[in-house]
Amino acid sequence: RILQYLVPVKLLQGKMPSQALLHKYGLREYEGLVQALRRGNLRIFNRCLEDYQGAFIRQGTYLILEKLKILAYRNLVKRIYLVQGSEKVNLGSVEKALAWLEEPIDMDEIECIMANLIYKGYIKGYISHQKKFLVVSKKDPFPTDAIIMKS
Structure with a gap:
């Protein structure tokens, strides 16, 4: 129990x-x-x-x-990053993946989620708003030690 x-x-x-x-x-x-x-x-x-x-x-x-949903977003972005094989994660790819997963979200909300992931330390990087990319760090872009949820 x-x-x-x-x-x-x-x-x-x-x-x-x-x-x-x-x-x-x-x-x-x-x-x-x-x-x-x-x-x-x-x-x-x-x-x-x-x-x-x-x-x-x-x-x-x-x-x-x-509250765990944010970790699902993080791990989805990580998978996209691994498939794309580049430090530049196309936010259009994130949008398409979310639509395929029956979680249709507009680009503004995707950018907001990415900003929260960066702020909380789940992803190291920054958002290129004009180019619609998430640019992740070359060194440890998805730190596992940052996953301890902060309330």
Whole structure:
């Protein structure tokens, strides 16, 4: 029972439990959520939150889990960065990926999300507003030590 509360706290710290651990202790409601966070898949993330909303609200963990969405954005941008193989992440690619993931967001909101990721230290870089690029640092652009969520 304590794992119902420990898992969300550890997720906020960027520590992902294994699927085996979740399965062993019957925490199936977290399996899809963890997988979605790892992959940056906002469609699955939103679906898991919606499917288990009642259970998460009863446990008192829903609002904590909702805060994890920013990590899903971070990991999506990281995947795009790895695919593009360049320090310049085209925000148009982010927009297309989000639309494909059923999370259609306009460019202004995407820039706002990127600004928040930079501000919180989840991404090292800057936004080129005119060129619609996120330019990430050549050294450690997605620091893992910055993932500990700041309230």
